[in-house]
Amino acid sequence: MLEQIRFLIKLQAVDKTLFGLTQEQETIPLRLAELSLDEDRLGQALAAASADLEQVAAQRRELEASVEAVRQRMRKAESRLMGAKTQREYKAATAEIEEARDSVKGSEDLLLELMERHEALQRQVKSISEQHAVASAKVEAQRQELSRRAQEVGKLVSALDSERQELAKVVEETLLKEYDFIRKRKQGVALAPVSNGTCLACHMDIPPQQFNELQRLDKIMACQSCKRLLYWADAEPLADLK
Numbered sequence: 001m002l003e004q005i006r007f008l009i010k011l012q013a014v015d016k017t018l019f020g021l022t023q024e025q026e027t028i029p030l031r032l033a034e035l036s037l038d039e040d041r042l043g044q045a046l047a048a049a050s051a052d053l054e055q056v057a058a059q060r061r062e063l064e065a066s067v068e069a070v071r072q073r074m075r076k077a078e079s080r081l082m083g084a085k086t087q088r089e090y091k092a093a094t095a096e097i098e099e100a101r102d103s104v105k106g107s108e109d110l111l112l113e114l115m116e117r118h119e120a121l122q123r124q125v126k127s128i129s130e131q132h133a134v135a136s137a138k139v140e141a142q143r144q145e146l147s148r149r150a151q152e153v154g155k156l157v158s159a160l161d162s163e164r165q166e167l168a169k170v171v172e173e174t175l176l177k178e179y180d181f182i183r184k185r186k187q188g189v190a191l192a193p194v195s196n197g198t199c200l201a202c203h204m205d206i207p208p209q210q211f212n213e214l215q216r217l218d219k220i221m222a223c224q225s226c227k228r229l230l231y232w233a234d235a236e237p238l239a240d241l242k
Helices: 002-082 087-169 173-185 208-214 236-241
Strands: 191-195 229-232
Touching: 002 087, 002 173, 002 191, 002 229, 002 236, 173 229, 208 229
Parallel strands: 191 229
Antiparallel strands: none
């Protein structure tokens, strides 16, 4: 049985490492997805600000064109005023000029507001664009690092799987089935060392009689508290496995 205990200890060491690596493997896709959240948020903000900027720019161009059209009519009215031959023509041209001036004044006030809004949006777009570029570069660097780690973990898992298969071959079939049954329910830890009468997995004391039996190294028993398989951690024949 001592030999079987040694095999199980080695198998447990492999399985604990495998459990940690497979847990890491499962989290990598989630971490990759989370990386894009900040980048996506800034991208959406940039798209919204850019759309606002384009809308304001279009309104500005439209209003500038409208103001220019009014000014052209005003220049024509001024020409007619200069060439007016009758009082009626003079009054009509004067009225048109005054109306055009009022229209231009109102439009220029609105145009000034649009220009200020346009400049503010340009600054906002530039700021968000810079933040987005920084976030994208950071995300890309982290994405590459995670991809590299995923490949590294994959190779480690593959190598440990092979090692585990070899170790599993030398463990008694019944014992291996019991070990695997517990391992799958105990987060990859089916075997627990006992020191000074205490299970080091659940930190509960085991009965003195059970501890005495464990010290003989001729049987494997389960912890009454956590149900893991137990072995005497301080046994001299197992010292090289610590």
